[in-house]
Amino acid sequence: MREFFHPDLNDIKVEQVLYALSDPTRLAIVKRLYESGEQSCARFEDLGKKSNLSHHYRTLRECGLIYIRRDGRHSYMTLRQEEMNQRFPGFLESVVKAQ
Amino acid sequence: MREFFHPDLNDIKVEQVLYALSDPTRLAIVKRLYESGEQSCARFEDLGKKSNLSHHYRTLRECGLIYIRRDGRHSYMTLRQEEMNQRFPGFLESVVKAQ
Numbered sequence: 001m002r003e004f005f006h007p008d009l010n011d012i013k014v015e016q017v018l019y020a021l022s023d024p025t026r027l028a029i030v031k032r033l034y035e036s037g038e039q040s041c042a043r044f045e046d047l048g049k050k051s052n053l054s055h056h057y058r059t060l061r062e063c064g065l066i067y068i069r070r071d072g073r074h075s076y077m078t079l080r081q082e083e084m085n086q087r088f089p090g091f092l093e094s095v096v097k098a099q
Numbered sequence: 100m101r102e103f104f105h106p107d108l109n110d111i112k113v114e115q116v117l118y119a120l121s122d123p124t125r126l127a128i129v130k131r132l133y134e135s136g137e138q139s140c141a142r143f144e145d146l147g148k149k150s151n152l153s154h155h156y157r158t159l160r161e162c163g164l165i166y167i168r169r170d171g172r173h174s175y176m177t178l179r180q181e182e183m184n185q186r187f188p189g190f191l192e193s194v195v196k197a198q
Contacts, residue, residue, distance in 0.1 A: 014126075014194065014197035014198075015121050015122070015123055016121075018117045018120045018121035018126075019117075019118070019121035021114075022114050022115075022117035022118035022121055023114065024114055027114060027117075088194075088197040089193065090189050090192070091190075091193035091194065094187060094188065094189040094190035094193050095113065095117070095187075095190065097188075098113035098186075098187040098190060099113075
């Protein structure tokens, strides 16, 4: 099975990350991952239709915010929190804590 | 002459601010204001066409990032830096410093 592409964070522009986070559903996904660590994609089904969620996962993955791994028929997501914090210090924490 | 509307920052959602900053021209405007304080709108004419810039100023104003005042035939912009920092601590600084 094909593995997902994950960009090197040095190739990422902050504008792409800002855009990815500007959607309420994507921001909700990122907040949960920040609080709870790795989660099965199935864990987010309350946030929208499967097809829409797939699009959101892709946007988050392609801008470097999340890492997705497959395990059999399931996929699991993690926030690339440490890398993101090296690239854009303090940014992710300030966003997930914004009320 | 009609004054501009500026939202109360308590009415602002972080998603709106993230969206406003996800455009490279708007991010460039915000960075200059962060570095240099109040600026005449004329100061940004190198960043694009006047009609496009007007749209960007409006987006930045309506999401609460900037304050615009008129003085005769000119308009001047300031970043609402202190208020933004109270509402979303550390956020604006982390964005303008992101390379």
